[in-house]
Amino acid sequence: MPVIRRLKLKDGLLNAITLAAALGGRRSHRNFTEEPVALEVLQRLIWAAQGTSDDDDKRTAPSAHALHPLRLYVSAGRVSGIEAGAYISDPMSEDLNLHVDQDVRAKLEREALEDQPWIGAAAGIITICADLVTPSQAFADQPPYGVRGLRYVHIEAGAAAQNMGLQAAAEGLGCVLVAGFKDEATAGVLNLEPPLGPILHMCFGWPSES
Numbered sequence: 001m002p003v004i005r006r007l008k009l010k011d012g013l014l015n016a017i018t019l020a021a022a023l024g025g026r027r028s029h030r031n032f033t034e035e036p037v038a039l040e041v042l043q044r045l046i047w048a049a050q051g052t053s054d055d056d057d058k059r060t061a062p063s064a065h066a067l068h069p070l071r072l073y074v075s076a077g078r079v080s081g082i083e084a085g086a087y088i089s090d091p092m093s094e095d096l097n098l099h100v101d102q103d104v105r106a107k108l109e110r111e112a113l114e115d116q117p118w119i120g121a122a123a124g125i126i127t128i129c130a131d132l133v134t135p136s137q138a139f140a141d142q143p144p145y146g147v148r149g150l151r152y153v154h155i156e157a158g159a160a161a162q163n164m165g166l167q168a169a170a171e172g173l174g175c176v177l178v179a180g181f182k183d184e185a186t187a188g189v190l191n192l193e194p195p196l197g198p199i200l201h202m203c204f205g206w207p208s209e210s
Ligand SMILES: Cc1cc2nc3c(=O)[nH]c(=O)nc-3n(C[C@H](O)[C@H](O)[C@H](O)COP(=O)(O)O)c2cc1C
Pocket: 026, 027, 028, 029, 030, 116, 176, 177, 178, 179, 180, 181
């Protein structure tokens, strides 16, 4: 299976706008043009979500007990430089490893709760998935018993999603967080193995007015 290597950030890929401008520009976009999104833009979204940011492998988003249970799956459709398919983003190298050898956007759209055509129309979808078992076990002895670990996973996914939303705003890229989907069916489309489950999609593409 092909591997798409991550470009190094020190190659000058970070774009500079103020945090206030990114916060002020963040909006949900559900209409996208047909224009492909460059691989480098996708890689910066991935970096914003879970990238390592120093030599100690500290990341752009916090993680309870540094367990780092999140895994990013990228369903690419119109991403220039890579074939359509579902890729796993390696948590340390952030390389993209081909996982499902076909365009799965339409299938993901079918598993949404309600009609959500922006899933299939997006240039790509980053699905934040997570190991749902390890954090539950790690925090099992802390109240509220049985739910704290899962609560932490959701907090971490929210932080990673917001990072992506801000990075998208900095790029002028459109995106929308979609969490309304059938969990098991979505896991099936992405070929997830337990203990992984899907938490949310970030659908992205160049924004269009219509
Ligand atoms: C937890 C969560 C789940 C969401 N799920 C969906 C969804 O399934 N479909 C969708 O189109 N938007 C979804 N959204 C996006 C919200 O609809 C959107 O953020 C809200 O309308 C406010 O608009 P804004 O993001 O432009 O400020 C979700 C947002 C959050 C935080």
